[in-house]
Amino acid sequence: MYWHQVTPGPLVSHSHTLEEIRRFNMAVAMFDYMSQPHSTMSGTIKIGHKDAKTGEMTSQVDIPMFGLGVYLMKGHGECKKAVSHAIEYGYRLIDTAMAYGNESEVGEAVRESEVTRDDIFVVTKLRRPHATSYDEVIRRCQESHDNLGIGAIDLYLVHAPPEDLEVRPQVWKAMEDCLETGLVRSIGVSNYGHHHLQEMKSYARIMPAVNQIEINPWLQRPDLISATKEIGAVPMAYSPLARGHKVNDQDLVEVAKILGCTPAQAAIKWCIDSGSITIPKSSNSDRIEENFHSQELDISSVLEYFQSMNENYISGWDPTVEP
Template identity: 55%
Template structure:
């Protein structure tokens, strides 16, 4: 999938290719858990790993890539600036350098602001620093996470390069049409985290019935729905069997049940939601 940054004069800058499917490594904090999960994912055919400074496992992602023996340019790495670290221009640059060191890499494919800085006055300088990292070649693309419609609209006033991605919670139970349109309006793609609503809905009776009729697991239905909706989809798992099962979801045809899956929408938010903050 192609991503790029829209400019105020309507042009596109810094295009990059992003795999539409990847592994999320949130909450993998036990020693070796993240590294082993990434190694299993790479073996299963994953080419995109989504980590973050907040996850405290960037170093294990880097270790796994090195141990796997695959070339750096054959895997796409997303990481994020911790919200509490998004406090100013210089701090943002230093934290980007720290992520590069922990990953033990020369560049990051996609660097995201993990959530809108809590102090609105920090948002413009933080983004200017993100743009500097992009211009320096330390990162190939920049974006945001957990930004709502108002946050995205405000960026038009201070961004030289608008974000290419907005990573938000998205699932069959949380389809966010207005936020998706706002993301599209700034030229960005939606990246879907928690496509299984953090596992809260994996035993949903309606989802289970749909999965049984298709001949797959409920998790696979939810993952493929997010993928078919055009979202970059990054389910989290440290279970070796589920890591394989999740990528196999891409081969499943859910078209005959699409409207039934869409009807599961109930605005169910399973985690934090800074998108509605001022």
């Protein structure tokens, strides 16, 4: 698929020329979209665990750079339907959590798919209220494993830093042991700030493979992304659309017009190109397909506009700043 672009100038609203360009781009995009098969486009990267002493990377696995988030999808088969459609359309990464209450639906969709299990990467998470002791972590990991019913969990994350600072070492030791026993294929964290990651160096045998945090054009977090990479982890971006709060942002709308795409597609592609595994959430079939095609965009000509959007806007909770 080819996105026909122009070199951007100043962002001017209601420009007749810009409107003509937008209509032309959308027409061409729709023609290409309808005339080409929908196959997997997600590139993959390797994630692994940096040995805290030697720095050696271990237990490496391949993970797609793009996937589907299923937050708040439950009841009446909403989650299963969304995941099934996403997999059929080409998605190969699904992000869930025990807190979402839909692990079983995700597992059903994966098992019933015509895509082989090895080609689908599933992420789930340890609930923060369950991050209280070694034994509780082991028990809850097994529970998520059983809920999904798909064999080893591809990536298991601590959903947020345990509130009790004293239990953090034993919580992570349990995560490491879940990896060693084969219950999971990789482990990581979510919503960890720079100080949380640095603290882990004092007790971890191996460092997290991933730090899943909110990242989007309005919350670009270069320092936290740098800290994540410094420990050998890869950033994973949730809420790439700021929970929908910023989809109508005027700067984003104008950039989307230049690119000939939707505002959501532009924001998602910015996250991917920032080097973050990106997991937009949607249960709407049209949106699932639209988000998938964000991967085809070339946004190199408008990066300066994205740089100006950063305002450290938090759309949801932010445990990264907690003790």
